[in-house]
Amino acid sequence: MESLVVPCQEIQIKIDYPISRKKRKYTNLADAEPIVLMSVLSSLHAGYFRISLSLCSQALLWKTMVHLHSDLPSMPSYLLWYLALATQVSLCFLYAFKCIFFFDLVKEEFSHYIGVNYLYAPSISCLLLLQSAPLLEPHSVLYQTLFWLFTAPILTLDTKLYGQWFTTEKRFLSIMANPASQVSVIANLVAARGAAEMGWRECALCLFSLGMVHYLVIFVTLYQRLPGGNNFPTTLRPVFFLFFAAPATGSLAWNYISGTFDTVAKMLFFLSLFIFVSLVCRPTLLKKSIKRFNVAWWAYSFPITFLALDSVQYAQEVKDHVASALMFIFCSISVLIFLGVMLLTAANGKRLLRRDPVLWSATAPNDR
C-alpha cells in the first residue's frame, strides 16, 4: 500500500474572542440599537468616508455658487460647511479609534482591492473642506500648512499603490482594476486644484500629470473589462458614477492651472458629460443596487457634485443659454440627490451603522 501523501495546507484561523462574543449577543436581538462602541468601530470602514466626501463637495459647490451669484444667501453654505466639518472630524476620530483597537481590520482593508482606494477619501474630504472654508485665505500660511498636511497621505498612498501596480506581483492592475480605483485619481486631481488655488503652478502640474497618467491607464483597463478581473459586487454599483467624476475633477483642476476654461478643460468636461448620460441611460445597471439602502448610496452624490461644479465653471466661461441650462440642471440634480441620500441615511440609521456592506466577504462579521 502506498502511503498517502496529504498535501500540506496552512489554514489560518483567527479567533476574535471578545468581540465575537459581544456580537453574538446582538444577533439575538435583531433590531437592537448598537450601543457598544466596539461594534460600531468594527463595522466602520473607509467607505463611510463617502458621506464626508459628499458633504464637503456639496459645501464647495454651495460656496462657489454663493461667490458667483452674490444675491444667494451665504448662511446655508456656512452651515453646510460646519456640518461637513463636524462629520469629517467625527469620522476621522472614529477611524482613528478603529486603527487603535482593530488595526488588523484596517490592515485587511488596506490589502483589499476595493477598500484600499477609499483610504484616500479622508484626505480628499479634508482638502475639499480646506478649499471651501469660508474665511480662509488661499495664500495664508495656515492654508499652506494644512494643504501639505492633507496631501502627504495622498502622496504616500500613491507611491505605495501606483508603484505596486507596475513593479510587484501583489496588485496586478489587470486583476485589481475596478471602478473604485478612480478615487486615487480624484485625490491627485483635487490636490492639484488646491495647489493651483494657492498659486503653486509647478506643484499643481506635477500632481495633475500624476493623476492624468494613471487615469489614462485605469480608464483603458476598465473599459477593456479584462476577463481575469474580479467581479465587482452589485451593491457597489453606485461606484460606477466615479467614471464621470474623474474627468470632471480633472477639468476643474486644469481650469485652475491654466487660468481659463480652455479646450483641454472643455474636453474633459464633455467626456464626463458623455459618460454621465451614458450611465443614466442604463438604469438596469443600477437597478439591482437600489433595492436596499447601503452606505454605498452616498457614492451617487459626490460625482454629480463634481460634475455640477464643473458645469458652473463651464457656464462662467461660455456664457451661453445651453451652458447655463446645463449648470442649472446639474446643480439641482446634485442638491436633490444629496438631500435625498441624507434623508435616506437618517431614515435607515440603524442599517447604516450595523450592517457591513458587501465590501468584502472574506471579513464578513459574525452577524451575517
Place this chain on the structure above:
Amino acid sequence: MEESSSCVQIQVEEELPTLLRRATTEEMLGFDNYKESNLPLPHFVSRFHHSHASTTNLSGQEASREAMEETTPWMMPKHQRKPSLSMPTSPNVLMISDPTSSSSDSNNNIGGSTTGKSVKFISQPMAKVSSLYLETGNDDDDRYHHGHHHHHHQSGRLQNQNPAMHKLKDHRYNSFKTWSGKLERQFTRKPASIEPETPNRAKENLNTHEAMPVDRYYDALEGPELETLRPQEEIVLPSEQTWPLLLRYPISTFGMCLGVSSQAIMWKTLATAEPTKFLHIPLWINEALWFISVALILTIATIYLLKIILYFEAVRREYYHPIRINFFFAPFISLLFLALGVPPSIATDLPQFLWYLLMFPFICLELKIYGQWMSGGQRRLSRVANPTNHLSIVGNFVGALLGASMGLKEGPIFFYAVGMAHYLVLFVTLYQRLPTNETLPKDLHPVFFLFVAAPSVASMAWAKITDSFDYGSKVCYFIAMFLYFSLAVRINFFRGIKFSLSWWAYTFPMTGAAIATIRYATVVKSTMTQVMCVILCAIATLVVFALLITTIIHAFVTCELFPNDYAIAISNRPRPKQSSHHRWLDQLRNVSSENIENYLKFTDSDSSHSNDLEAGNNGKAQESDSA
C-alpha cells in the same frame, strides 16, 4: 441503383419512425393511377415535403418511375416531377399546374426566385392519411425552423435539392420576415391540415425575439469579418439555395457610400487646395462624384430600408453581430462626408441645424455601443474589440471636422473629446491583441487599413477646431502616416483574400490620409510634401478604381456580389458539441498526460484542426484504455 419499387420501399421503411404509417399507392385502393393517363400530374401543394420517407412511399409509383435517376434510395432525384397524391374522395378543387414549370422550379440552382404561381390543393383529407400530413407538416416546420436535424450531417437528406413548393419556400424565410407571412396567410386559403402548424410558428416567433448572445456569433462564425460559417454549424435558412436579395443584402454595403463620398471630398480638396493647385484639377470631377455618391446613398438606403421593413429579424441579427454593428455607423458617416464634399457650386455655407440633425444618430448609437463596452454584459471590449470598431470612432472626428468647418465651437469639441477618449481605449486594446480577443484576424486583411482612418481625420478635425495645423494635429498626422506605411509595405500579405463588399469601407482611410497630407502640405510647404500628396491621392484613386472593376466583375460577370449571408442565419441554439472555447479544457481533463504533448503541438491550429484533435485524442484514449 434501384430496379424495383419494392426495394425502394424496404429500404425506406427502415428509415421511418414507427409512429408513422407507411402508406403506399399500391396499398390504397382507388388511388388514381397516373401511369396510363397522359395528363400532367396533379400537384399536391402543401407543407408536405417529398424527401420525407412517407412521401416517397406514397408516391412510390413516381419513385419507381424515376428510380433510374436515384443514386441512393432515400435521395430524391434532382429533376423530378412533383409526386402526386390524390384522395380517394374526389377533391373539390384540383388544380393542375404545368409540370414543366414545376421542374424549372425544382432546378434550384438557378436563382432562388419563386414563381408567381402558387398552387393550392383544397380537399377533405382522409383520416388515416391526414395524420401523416400533420406529422410531416410539423416535422418540416421543425426541421426548417428549429434546425433539429443537422443539414450537414445527414448528407442523405438533401432536401434542398428537392423542388420546393412555393409555399414551402416562403415559409422557410418566414422566420426572418417582419410579419412572418401573416399578411400572406390572410390572403390565401389554406387547407385545414395546415392549422396545427401555427403553434409551431408562434414558438419560432418567440424564439427569434430574444437577442442572440454574442457567444453564439463567436461559436458559429469565423474569419476576420466573422462571415464564414464554421463547418459544424447549422443555419436556419436553406444553404443550397440563393436567398431573396433582401436577405443577402448586408449592412456593409454602405461601405460603398463611404468609399465614393470620401473620393468626392478628396477631389474637391485637390481642386481647391494650394499645394495641388499646380495640377489644375477641374471641379467637375468633384461634382460628378458627389452626385454619384448621392445617388448611391439613396439607392442603398432605400434597399436597406426595405430590408428593415420586410425582414426585420435579419436586421436585428446584423445589429447583434459583433462586427456588423459597426457598419450601422456607415450611413451616417456617409451623410457627413456628403456634407463635407458638397461642391462649392451647390452650397458654400450649410445651415447649423443640419449638423445637429446629422450628429443626433451618432449620439444615440454611441451611447449604446460605448456603454456596452463599459458595462454591458458579454460585449466587453476585451472580447469584441476588432479593427472595424474604428468605424464607430471615426464618426466622432468627422462630425467634429464638419462642425468646425461650419463655424460651431462647442459641439465639435464635445465629439472630439468623446472620440479621442474612446479611440485611446480601442487603440490600446487592439495593439494588445489580447488572448481573449477572438475577432482579430490572424493574418493581414484589408480591415487593418481602418487603423489609418481615425488619426488622419482627428488631425484634420483638430486643425479645424484650433484654426491651425499645430502640434496636436501634427502628432495625429504622423501617427496616421506611420500606420499607413507599415501596412503598405506589407501589401504582399494582402493577397488571396475573398472579396466582399465591405472592402469599400476600407478605402476611405486611404482617401482620408491623402486629404490629411494635403492639409499638412498647406502648412509645411515643400516639394516633398507635394510629391507625397500626389502619390497618396494617386494610390487612393487607383485602389478605388480597382475596387470598382472588381465589384462590376462580381456583380455582372460572376453574379456573386451578394452571396448568401450566413452570418445572420446562424441558429440560436448552441451546437450539441461543446463550444471550441472549452473544448480544449475538457480534452485536457479527459486525456492522459502523454496526449497533452500531442495537444500542445496543435495549439496554434484553428477549430477545424481541433476537430481532428478530438478524433485523434479519442482514438488515443481508446488505445490507452485497451492497453
